[in-house]
Amino acid sequence: MIELRDLRDEDEDLLFQWRSEPEVDRWMSDAAFPSREAHAGWFSGLRSDPDMQGWLITRGGVPAGLLTFTGLLSHHRRAGWNWFLGSAEARGRGVGRAAQVLGLDRAFVELGLHKVFAEVMADNDAALKAQAASGFRREGYLRGHVLKNGAPRDVVLLGILADEWHELREAARRSLVEAHLIAG
Numbered sequence: 001m002i003e004l005r006d007l008r009d010e011d012e013d014l015l016f017q018w019r020s021e022p023e024v025d026r027w028m029s030d031a032a033f034p035s036r037e038a039h040a041g042w043f044s045g046l047r048s049d050p051d052m053q054g055w056l057i058t059r060g061g062v063p064a065g066l067l068t069f070t071g072l073l074s075h076h077r078r079a080g081w082n083w084f085l086g087s088a089e090a091r092g093r094g095v096g097r098a099a100q101v102l103g104l105d106r107a108f109v110e111l112g113l114h115k116v117f118a119e120v121m122a123d124n125d126a127a128l129k130a131q132a133a134s135g136f137r138r139e140g141y142l143r144g145h146v147l148k149n150g151a152p153r154d155v156v157l158l159g160i161l162a163d164e165w166h167e168l169r170e171a172a173r174r175s176l177v178e179a180h181l182i183a184g
């Protein structure tokens with residue numbers, strides 16, 4: 001089963017380790033790889049700043065990845081979606097698909113948001129395909145929008161509205177329950 005659980009003190013080390021994995025780092029648009037101190041500050045902010053919320057994605061109770069929302073205090077009732085699976089064994093097996101359904105329910109059912117949006121590097125096929133499969137629509141293409149290791153990279157802007165998720169969620173949940181990926 002795939003679940004989202006609240007962050008714990010011990011997750012800080014694991015998240016730093018995951019953040020340094022080349023397959024995670026290559027898709028991150030932060031200015032530079034964070035120092036240990038910067039990571040600790042980010043982790044503490046994630047747990048205390050009301051503008052952000054984050055959960056560990058677990059598979060069979062074992063940590064697999066991270067999902068965060070940013071910009072929650074915006075009066076537009078929208079949040080930025082950021083995620084990754086840090087554990088290589090968890091990728092490409094439907095964990096991302098399940099985490100999205102759980103995450104979009106947090107956003108639209110629990111938090112009552114109006115919109116969730118994401119900025120994805122244009123050559124990140126796995127993220128673009130996974131997010132399209134759960135209802136994110138392509139809203140824009142931003143040329144040379146981020147500098148990754150000094151090189152300009154294009155970014156695709158994705159978004160999903162609350163009404164769209166309410167239309168899709170029953171079928172999305174049902175197929176994951178049938179595949180024993182999430183609890184019914």
Ligand SMILES: CC(C)(COP(=O)(O)OP(=O)(O)OC[C@H]1O[C@@H](n2cnc3c(N)ncnc32)[C@H](O)[C@@H]1OP(=O)(O)O)[C@@H](O)C(=O)NCCC(=O)NCCS
Nearest residue numbers: 027083084085091092093094095096097125126127129130
């Ligand atoms: C992006 C990510 C979260 C997707 O999660 P995942 O568990 O690997 O994806 P899933 O197994 O749920 O697959 C969902 C869809 O994406 C497709 N997909 C998965 N990996 C893929 C890959 N490497 N290339 C192309 N498509 C891929 C699957 O075929 C599936 O589509 P389908 O339902 O039509 O078959 C995960 O691969 C990851 O963490 N990647 C590295 C970090 C990253 O890119 N983070 C996102 C930054 S925006």
